[in-house]
Amino acid sequence: MIKINKSALTESDIISKFILPAVKQSGWDDMSQIRQEVKLRDGKVIVRGQMAARKKVKSADIVLYHKPNLPLAVIEAKANKHDIAKGMQQALDYAGLLEVPFVFASNGDGFVFHDKTNPAALETEISLDDFPTPAQLWDKFCTWKGYSQAQLPIITQPYHDDGSGKMPRYYQLQAINKTIEAISGGQDRILLVMATGTGKTYTAFQIIWRLWKARSKKRILFLADRNALVDQTHQNDFQPFGTAMTKVGGRKVDPAFEIHLALYQALTGPEEHQKAFKQVAPDFFDLIVIDECHRGSAAEDSAWREILEYFSSATQIGLTATPKETDDVSNSDYFGDPVYTYSLKEGIEDGFLAPYKVVRVDIDIDLQGWRPTKGQVDKGGELIDDRIYNQKDFDRTMVIDERTQLVAETITSYLKRTDPMAKTIVFCNDIDHAERMRQALVNCNPEQVIKNDKYVMKITGDDELGKAQLYNFINPKKKYPVIATTSELMTTGVDAQTCKFVVLDQNIQSMTKFKQIIGRGTRINDKYGKLWFTILDFKKATELFADERFDGIPERVMTVKPEQINDDDDTLNEIIDGNSHEELDATAEDEQTIVGEPDADYDFPPADEADGNSGPLGSDEDEQKVRKFHVNGVTVKAIAKRVQYYDADGKLVTESFQDYTRKTFARQFASLDDFTKRWNDADRKQAIIDELANEGIIWEVLEQEVGKDLDPFDLICHVVYDQPPLTRRERANEVKKRNYFTKYSDTAQAVLSTLLDKYADAGVQEIESINVLKVQPLDQFGSPMEIVKNGFGSKQDYQQAISELEAEIYRLPPQKQA
Template structure:
């Protein structure tokens, strides 16, 4: 029989070569994997799901894929590959897809919505011309779109980054002056921006259309968002780079970097941006463009308006919703969107487990006793204070201590060296939290004085140094950072394993940025997932928002007492900075100035009282990664099995054959169903997993393995064999009854007691009349076990 590999080697590749796809600079990429496989939790342990792999990706230029091919064995119809080819074309952002069995070729034109049979594969120039016609690009612009990117063998662009780069170049070369990319936090926006700039710069593109290297401004709202790209990703530009500042103005470079604040007008300055003519820059790249620059009344908008002649590329991680409407009104619809959900599904970003921790004060609110005074002798207003008021209007030391104690215990029970960021209400709260954590982790602080650090704007260079070491893959400490606003965005901390929310986050955009601190995935450092410890209800609320597009793996609810000790836990496990930011979740009605005229803080500080944790819930994504839920594994197993098999008979037909059973187990695992964990949760350790699954999916009666073995012995199978062979089959049934169907796997089954007592595998095979007869007997035994 001709296999799919034979079809590819003997038929498809020669026909591609005949069409010119093997001639440089065109290329045929065979068996190209383009995702890493989603990280799932199976039996409580992370594991990779199946990777997506295309049989062939055709590239018109090394950095410009143009078509995908799905191959089928020659005895199958090419139509069998059409749906897969179309799906891969849509994922990879390609217009053309082909399905072929080596003889028949079906072309899918995604843009035209057509499918047609072709005699041969098209030549590279034919596809490129058809695509050019769709893009409406003149020859000069089309050639510039194909300009090669900067080669990086260690970190080549992922498929979605390549889509973002090429679509941006097509738009810019096509004359589109405002361009928007929506790439989730952790997706590598800086790498995308660099490749766009490199290819424009190398092609000699500029807004006038003559051949001159462009002047490009990279603009952001925080120094860390500017310094990191300039000093790391954009280093291939060498001396063409320049960072703007009050005493650092140059007109002779090509790639400029600046924060808004450094060049914007304020009460002291007329605006450094006015040192440049409005038409000086050809392109402005605005990182995190949702953070106020597009708002019509923003002082930062003045900069974009001044440089109105420039092409402007906005980059954001925020989809269109009410709070980002200004961004989309200014830039237009996103050219391309890559969501957090997709990043997790592809296995490029880390999934997460949500721990919802509730203190008694957050559950019921807090009211001061009559005449209660704070640490400064001021009477606390008699009101009912809720979570949103804590650390904004009234600071409760006992609550901070309870949170710190719970977090400390969590690290003690998991990993005390797991990098952790604690997001607090303000810098003062971050300081109080740090002090509480230091007291509770004195043993670790004695070993590592920098075990816990506050990183806020007030810390200056010391904070930057701590942050740099926190980001360093090889640096063991600091382990815990407390912060308020500073680390919400632009901090690449690949090994951050815990994100703790000790403040309410009202803005979805900011919430997603905060979550993004943990989504970087570093498998080589054991970072496959991370935990969100939610002490304010923010995560649970945001994940329930239908507009949220990321998918957590779990939620845990933990109750803690005033000492921070866990009272109860419920876990359902399933498969800078010169920035001035707006704290969008602050209610102006309750936020007071930092201090009054008398110099005392306007926030009330209450140092007494006791606070207990009253709940700790753990939430995971369901097996499909579609929603956050607390359902038990047994609750959704039946539903997922029925999506794989329409009837018990269909399931039995696959399960009864050892060579197919492993594929069934893998398919279940892909949906978060681990057989060992399932049997433990159902408390049915003696049942065959087949029967337990049938019971959950179709309400079939439960049967133990011992009962199935008894039925086989009483059936007619044993009568076919001589006494010696029957004894071996009887021993195999004993192994099955004790350990399950895996005990019948050859040749391992022949090497364990009591089967091995009958001799070595060759001697055992002779008792059946030879190896083939023995294999058939074991296959028949499997079929008999699951016959009914």
């Protein structure tokens, strides 16, 4: 029998020859229990300039499952030249994402077993023959979780598999499992907080599917406040329910169906005869899922809350990206604390959500204010109130045509410089502002509007033509409309997958609303090249990014009277104990206020139409009329513009890409000597180039900023270490002057000379792949095998010649040496 030299084996060999046999020998013979190369993240998108690239991410080598919806353990393998525990840190990271207690690392000699269920012996070493059986890990897992026998049929019910290979992402699986676990344990009010674009509806479908298939919940109601949300759900994620599902219409609840999708507006109204939900008994529904529960249903005095209270015996699950906590509205008071939260920052870090850059534009009159002259009248002849008008007033109580024009010109200029066909949402203060902005943008883009008059559309609740174009705007396959001006209609519930440009010319004070608006751009669509988006901010709204509430737990706002503070009862103690992050702040008013988020959100009223097929899509239709002055002839200009990027720490920073590159290199290399030694020692320069790209160095952007056709090596030497740069052509010419090719055969000289020209044209990456021998003009020397054999003798000799060529390329000429 031939003895295997383990130290010479690759990581893949170690897995196939030692780890998998040991696992299968222990009873893991059902391949649905074993998954290899499990990719948990997509890779964070790094944005610089107008380019973006994904960070490369590693996959978990092996994940073991009790069933496809129940991961139990992670195994991380390393080649045998490494220590047996080498992969443990990496495995613990994956296990943290999956929240599994069993973690294994191996180099093929045995396993290091990290067992969170056994704190007394947290990490032990076991032999290949002692790998735990499926029953052993499942029993330990159930004990660790505290599952009862009654819970197991529900917990082990598989999620829906459509056969396409699509599986819930790790955070979706967490949300599904935690919800199922809570319900199986008797909890009847559940809150899930998941950032916009992370698949809340798909997650809800899988929860409902598992409960329905386990017959734990037989009649289910999915509630939303917008027709578009119900239709999207019915046609897409919920489609597998088939004939068991219906959309409630005509104010009639049909008991023949088990899965009901409904608008609040279709189930209730101000009149008793409109309350269709009362057609069935209070115990008719076993489960109610409320989409966007931060809106109408969250308010205690909402007409829509009565639906939830009528079906109070049903388990109720609230879904939201932005839990709402104010003095009038509290998601946590009704649903309890979230059973799972997946934030915007986590989504961006994992590469499931699009990062953003912010372009802040400051306008002189916004910052300095504008005051009318004495006795000045507006365009309608009305005397203007004599005071200083500032940023909060413009387009709400004071309209200045030149300001509108400047904003439209700035938007147009940005689109022309980047992509005139980039889907763009312009958030305005009200419908009037949205219409004026539409007109200004039309006049700024005559060449585009002539091609298609729907290039710019006002999409607001009062405009039937505009609302009819909403589907076309959010459909990636439809080119038009390109620019949508709106006020409230598109703040939520609009799945704009390819929106690349969000313009803020609206006064935004509510954190809930801000998160929803930013969420319009956070979806990624690789197919259509949507990896990131830009926020153009004219109203300082993006200062909310610096607010600690932006990605954290929402603040509570609670109003209490002075006598409550003095009372000895438990009321105030419960408030403070339950919300320890709140601050009690005395105000000038005759009461005490717990400081928190201002409530500028809108709770949607019932629809006018009784069939539930229309209804309000936002607060546009109910804007309160305010006195508004309208003037022109004012000189307006932009006085500052700055670009900010979302960095690795989740902060917006203002910097050039060259500054970013310098900081990145400071973490990687202590000096120029360290970098040049690493570069020269590398067998393949491409490996270093790829490694730096993974750290966010986008070479094309750096080259654009420097403005020279430089090799990555020279870009770094010049930008980071202030060395005089040499272009690729200059380096190639220096090699030719040294005439070092003469030691090779005529064929080899011709090949190397041609490769040197290839380097000058396209860079070192071009010459490092042997595939370059297949393309013109190198193919005239024969096939790659013939070139290698006739010119160099062997593949090893050819690779040695390439290494020597690279050494000559990066050898500094005499005049550059110091």
